[in-house]
Amino acid sequence: MDRKPNNQTTAIWVLLNIAHKRVTQTFEAELKRARLPSAAWYDILWALERAEEGMRQNELERQSLFDQPNLSRTLKRMVDEGLVTQCPAPNDRRGRELRITEEGKALRSQMWKVYGGLMLSEIEDKIPAEHLSGLIDGLASLVPEKDEKLEGKLKTARETAINPPKGSY
Amino acid sequence: MDRKPNNQTTAIWVLLNIAHKRVTQTFEAELKRARLPSAAWYDILWALERAEEGMRQNELERQSLFDQPNLSRTLKRMVDEGLVTQCPAPNDRRGRELRITEEGKALRSQMWKVYGGLMLSEIEDKIPAEHLSGLIDGLASLVPEKDEKLEGKLKTARETAINPPKGSY
DNA sequence: AATAGATACATGCACATGCATCTATTATTT
């Protein structure tokens, strides 16, 4: 007879789904209420704002949670809105060099007022201090270190933690 | 000047997204590889299998992560596949009484072989013992206790943890 | 008992997502 998941495993699986849905829905709802784009757009804008000298599209794909086709389309919409520019990449004629526009920076700054506030109200204020590191370590153990696709994202997580946007609060 | 989220808050927000996406994608990919329906279908089947004497659709809505229109459509597909029956509710002619069919039970049992295995390989085997309770408590603190919409789901989490499917492993 | 409001569920529509595939370009092999 096979092994079966224990109670704690089940609780984690269920809570991971519930907590994620609850928190992301709150983020999306509040952003929409403020007539702002989704959190995914914020993440793209912020990644590009940190990359002063532009960023290749495939690099952004690695750092983001988008798959390639979805990122392609999302960027197209953002270009249409004047938030991002897509130039041919210098040394690779297949590639695209992405850059945030001034409008993009302005929008990100606007969004940060809501987005940053939600991080405080929905996360920081809700988690008791004694559970902070356990939650971080527990979540991190679910993500494979060697997975290239996610390594960049973890690095980004640390950078974002250490170096929050200037002039946005 | 406003408060700004600290490093740990940022790490949690990023990791919550990465971990959730990573784990759910693995679940969905493996289920698809085994030519089985999505994890959401499993959850519905399992909820209905536990409700021996049937379950009202709005009650299932409360216990699941579906919103109402989406649950309505998903159930329609499941009825079309012969996994679930939708009868008029006895005391409320607006309502529907849901019941799992024998085929539905058989499918859930099939799915459990994959689903349960994934809970072991993607969660139980990855989280070191010392982080288990921290992860559970941390995630739980993100979910509002008084939120009626989620209370049932937390209860379900505990029940599921305590009372795993019989004859499915 | 008549009306107003709430609830249960379904449907239409816009948009996001996953997946397969296509084109163009670059890298590798022989």
Added chain:
DNA sequence: AAATAATAGATGCATGTGCATGTATCTATT
């Protein structure tokens, strides 16, 4: 150098999701 494979990115299609709204029924108010 030619052929093959690998990579960057775009696009088509099927499906899932959120949100607004519609219809039927039930509940509460007067």
